[in-house]
Structures are given as structure tokens and as C-alpha cells.
Amino acid sequence: MTAPVVRLTGVDKTFSRGDQLVTTALADISLDIAAGEFVSLIGPSGCGKSTLLRVIGDLIEPSRGEVIVNGKPARRARLDRDYGMVFQAPVLMDWRTVEDNVKLPLEVLGWDPARRSARTREMLDLVDLGEFRGHRPYQLSGGMQQRVAIARALAFEPALLLMDEPFGALDEMTRERMNSEVLRIWERTGTTIVFVTHSIPEAVFLSTRVAVMSPRPGRITKVIGVDLPRPRNELSRESPRYFELVTEVREALRAGGGLGLDDEIVVASAERTMAEGGIG
Amino acid sequence: MASAATAARATAPRRLSGGLRGLLFVILVLLAIAVVWEGAKFLGGVPWREPGAGPGSPIIHRPPFKWALVNDLNLPHIWNIGIALTKPFERNSDNNLAQGLFSAALYTWREAGIGFIAGALLGLVLATIFVHSRLLERAFVPYVIASQTIPILALTPVVAFALGRNVLAVVVVATYLTFFPVTIAMIRGLRSYDPRSMELMRSYAASPWQIYWKLRLPASLPYFFTALKISATASIVGAIIGEDVGSIQDGLGRVITTFNQYYVTGPEKLWAAIFFAALLGGAFFVVVRTTEVIVLRGRPGAAAG
Numbered sequence: 001m002t003a004p005v006v007r008l009t010g011v012d013k014t015f016s017r018g019d020q021l022v023t024t025a026l027a028d029i030s031l032d033i034a035a036g037e038f039v040s041l042i043g044p045s046g047c048g049k050s051t052l053l054r055v056i057g058d059l060i061e062p063s064r065g066e067v068i069v070n071g072k073p074a075r076r077a078r079l080d081r082d083y084g085m086v087f088q089a090p091v092l093m094d095w096r097t098v099e100d101n102v103k104l105p106l107e108v109l110g111w112d113p114a115r116r117s118a119r120t121r122e123m124l125d126l127v128d129l130g131e132f133r134g135h136r137p138y139q140l141s142g143g144m145q146q147r148v149a150i151a152r153a154l155a156f157e158p159a160l161l162l163m164d165e166p167f168g169a170l171d172e173m174t175r176e177r178m179n180s181e182v183l184r185i186w187e188r189t190g191t192t193i194v195f196v197t198h199s200i201p202e203a204v205f206l207s208t209r210v211a212v213m214s215p216r217p218g219r220i221t222k223v224i225g226v227d228l229p230r231p232r233n234e235l236s237r238e239s240p241r242y243f244e245l246v247t248e249v250r251e252a253l254r255a256g257g258g259l260g261l262d263d264e265i266v267v268a269s270a271e272r273t274m275a276e277g278g279i280g
Numbered sequence: 281m282a283s284a285a286t287a288a289r290a291t292a293p294r295r296l297s298g299g300l301r302g303l304l305f306v307i308l309v310l311l312a313i314a315v316v317w318e319g320a321k322f323l324g325g326v327p328w329r330e331p332g333a334g335p336g337s338p339i340i341h342r343p344p345f346k347w348a349l350v351n352d353l354n355l356p357h358i359w360n361i362g363i364a365l366t367k368p369f370e371r372n373s374d375n376n377l378a379q380g381l382f383s384a385a386l387y388t389w390r391e392a393g394i395g396f397i398a399g400a401l402l403g404l405v406l407a408t409i410f411v412h413s414r415l416l417e418r419a420f421v422p423y424v425i426a427s428q429t430i431p432i433l434a435l436t437p438v439v440a441f442a443l444g445r446n447v448l449a450v451v452v453v454a455t456y457l458t459f460f461p462v463t464i465a466m467i468r469g470l471r472s473y474d475p476r477s478m479e480l481m482r483s484y485a486a487s488p489w490q491i492y493w494k495l496r497l498p499a500s501l502p503y504f505f506t507a508l509k510i511s512a513t514a515s516i517v518g519a520i521i522g523e524d525v526g527s528i529q530d531g532l533g534r535v536i537t538t539f540n541q542y543y544v545t546g547p548e549k550l551w552a553a554i555f556f557a558a559l560l561g562g563a564f565f566v567v568v569r570t571t572e573v574i575v576l577r578g579r580p581g582a583a584a585g
Binding site for chain 2: 078081084091097104105107
């Protein structure tokens, strides 16, 4: 195996308010992700999977441990624009057209206008939204908005695509269609993807490996390799092997431990506090 | 998918007719005010005479009641205000009152407009500094707020004394009343971005400058225009008061002071001046509102407010 795109070694994340330790969100996370992999992080709400994604993306600093991306510390990787981010909500700027939203990272990176336009057109074609380039985000459906967000994240060809429950807010039918779409894009671009989800079928259908996390403190309790043949399609969802893997992930989640509602609320609010406080 | 496009196209003409309907309502309310005004005078005013006619002319209507509040001194007949507009602005003046008030209003607007732009820029700069430094925000925002608790009537003479009785003093007073709403609104507005948009910008390793121009400022524009609409009218009030204290001869401030002194002999003139001041404030508001609609077009909810 060549050098991993992501190498996590002994990562802890604790949240404190003042001197008081509020919660341990992540405990002793170690994980290698190879180039071209599609790794899902799955776990119950509040298990710290979104925190882990933000630690990889250098949006949250770990309390302990090392995060190496493309052979560099995560901070360096962020400054080198190695990350594309997709959130649960599309997070499009409503004062920009669809086309200008996709252009945003290219403007920040200082591409010249001709190159920006060409790449934007290419990316919108990739997500089948070429004819909507002049629309405003609010004129599109939720699924279409999320495709714009994916096009935007991939526009500058980041080495690593971080997706935080990107289809969590979509209905089941749209979600399955988006799953196939993201697989198609992944196969075409060869981008390494880290994908946070709480949907077992989604994780199994998409991933090369599924990392199962336990509730607080979040640990990776099991990493399950998904050997479903590719290319995957709607039939993959009906194969016996698919159901075996779904069962395996479910059992790993259950073995990871139960979760009281209080714990969930504490961790979720600590994550929120951190996410807001860390970006001022 | 195409339905979204057609829906967007369909809202355009509806919005236009909405604007016309709004104008219609404004006119209707204006008519209603006129009806209440003259209705009250019909019931409780002093005896009505021919429009524009003097005290000795025949009475055409005797109101059944007698209410001091609506006598001809407190509330002159609307048509008499209208007639006063066609009379000379001042003794021996070539212009009639309407022309005189119009040019005074334009003059005041120019002062208010300069103060308004200066105040908006000052407010924007202050808010930009404050959202980037909690320390400076904590240190100086209390003084920004305290500045507005000083009665403008107390401050204006000080400004006039320091800067001289000239247009600059008037502009400074207008600026003083303008910058406050902009500062307060923009402290909020420049923080009103979606926190995930900030994560996105950080994931691009965007510079603080890029974050400001591409995220903070565009996200704050609805707040900016809300503040500007308040400031537009405030700047005119500031200019009128400033003109009065600064002894500026050409604006509405001096006209209002003069007509105030001669109110007993000609209440219509002061009412006409009040009407023009209100019209000026309204016109300035409409200018800002129109700019807002143009700048914010395409955003959801841009038609509201």
C-alpha cells in the first residue's frame, strides 16, 4: 500500500468550558485511509463522527494525537487546499447564482476567469445541472442544491472530499438516487472520500470500508471491509452479500454500546458550541 | 425541474402588480387621512368660508360642534394649504411657496445625503472593526450607544461653534444621526452568515479579506439596508435641526423656523413646510428602498420589508 491520504494516530478530542472538562468526544482514534478509498464513518447521533470529520479537515483541533493528510499536518493540507467539504445542508450562498456558487472556491484560489468558467461548466455538467447555471439556489429542489454543493466541493480537484451526512435531509428516494450519483462521480474522479452517515444501507452501498463508532467517548470499534462487486447499482442493494454486510454493521453498532438520551444531548451541544466558537 | 424555473418567472409580474397595489394603498390612506381631517372640521371646526377667502366672506357651512383642536389655526383646511402653495414664497419673492419649498427641500436633501453617505461609511467601518475585535467592541460600543443619548439639540450648537455656522456643521449633525443605526445593525449583520459557510471558507483557506468580501458583507446586506432606511429619514431630521442652529438660509430648517414665528398669521405655510419635509423623507426612503430591491434581487424574501 502506498502512503495513506489520511493517517490518524491516537486522536483524542475533549471539550471543556473554562477549566471544566465537559465531555470527551473522541478517544484514541487511529485510522489509515488509502488514496481512492471511500470510507464511511457510522455511529449513533452524538458519537463524534462529525467532530472526527472536522478534525481531519482542520476545522477543529484535536486535543491529542496526530492528523496527517497527504503526508502533511492537517493545517498544512488545509492551507494547500487539499479538502473539499460537503455538509448536511447545501450551504449555498443565496446571493450567488448556481454557477457563481460553484465558482466560489475557484475565486478564493485565484483562478483566472476563463479557467473558472470552463471548470464550472464542466462540474455542472458532471452533476447534470448545466441548464440551471443561471438559477438561484432557492429555485432548486433540496437534491439539486446538494448536487451544486458537490460540484462546488469538487471544482478545484481536492485530494480529499469530506462529506458530513450530505443526504441526511433528503427523502429516501432522492437519497438513493444521490447515492448512485456520488458513486458515479467518485468512480470518474478517483477522489478519496470520507463520508459521515447514520444510515447503515447508505454506508454499505457506498463504501470500500465502514468505520463503526461507539457512543461517547467516540471510538472506532470496528472497521468493516465492503467487498460488494463494482460497479454497484440498484441490484447491489438486493444481493444476499449486501444484507449480510448490513447485518454485520448493525451488530457492530449494537456491540458498541447503548446510548442514553442525555449523553447524546451533551455531546451534540458541546460539538455545536465548539463548531461555532472555533470559527469566530 | 422545469417547474422551478416557471415558478420563478411567474413571480415577476405578480411582484410588479404588488408594487402598484402598494402605491394604491398609500394613496387610499392619504385620502382617508384627508377625509378624517376635513370630516373633523366639518363637525367641530370654525364656520367654513369660500376656499382662500378672508374672514369677512360669506359662510358656507356652520359646524354643529366647536372643538378647539380642529379650528383653522391648529388644522387649516387642506385646500387652503394648497392655495398657500401658489402664493408668493415670501414678500416680494418671485417664486411661489411650492417652488420655494421644493428648492429648500432639495438643498436640505443635499446636506442630508452627504451626511447619510458619510454616516453609512462610518457605521460600516466601525462595525467592521468591532466584529473583528471583541476587545475594541467591548471598549467602544458603549460610547457609540452613549453618543445617541445626548439630545441632538444640545449637541448641535457645540458642533456649530466648533466648525462654524456653515454647511459642514449641518452635514456633521446628519452624519451623527446616521452612523448609529448602521453601526448597530452591521455589528449584527456582519455576524449573520451561516456558520457552515464560514467552515466552507476556512476549508478553502480563504484570507480574512476574502471572507469579508465574499461572505460577511454580502450576508449582511439585508441588515445594512434596514439600517439605511432608518438612517435616511434620521439624516433629514438631523439636517433640518442642524440648519436651524447653524443659521443656514437655504434649507427647510430656516423655512420651518420662520413659518413657526408667523404661524398665527399663516398656519398654512408651516403645514405646507411640514408636508414637504415629510415628502422629502418619504422620497429619500423610496430611493433607499429601490436600491435595496435592485441590490438584493434574486434573494429569497427580497421583496419583503
